[in-house]
Amino acid sequence: MTWGLILTVVIGSIVKLIMSPPSIAVAWTVSKFELHKKLNAKDVTVTYNGKNLEEAEKNRFTDYFNQASFLKKHYIFPGNEKLFLEPESNVTPYVINQKKGNKDIHFLVFNYDNHVDVVKKYKDKVVSYSVSSDYLQNYSLSTEGLH
Structure with missing residues (x-):
């Protein structure tokens, strides 16, 4: 018993x-x-205008990305993916490439005055969402931040 x-x-x-x-x-x-996952700075490369960010700048940008608050998801209808990958505005995106095992994930981060848009591309899927981050919105590279 x-x-x-x-x-x-x-x-x-x-x-x-x-x-x-x-x-x-x-x-x-x-x-x-989870749509807006935390990134490890060791697993990613961050580029701006085709140039890699230096290690300190990459770590700072990744920290700001991880601290950003998810706002909303933008629904993409089949055939409209190109609009999200190449918006008509003159904003140059920061490109984050993440290699995790055999998976390649690409993030395009577009900074605007009142929000930040993120386009996440993995496999053949494209997902777009907005985040709120004062640090990302006001992010600027130091004079020697690119190499």
């Missing part, structure tokens, strides 16, 4: 840990569907 009670308590505790919101399983599941 006591073994049955102990076994029930142990199994119940394990189930409770797995089902609780801060569990590893729940965090992993949520991260799979």
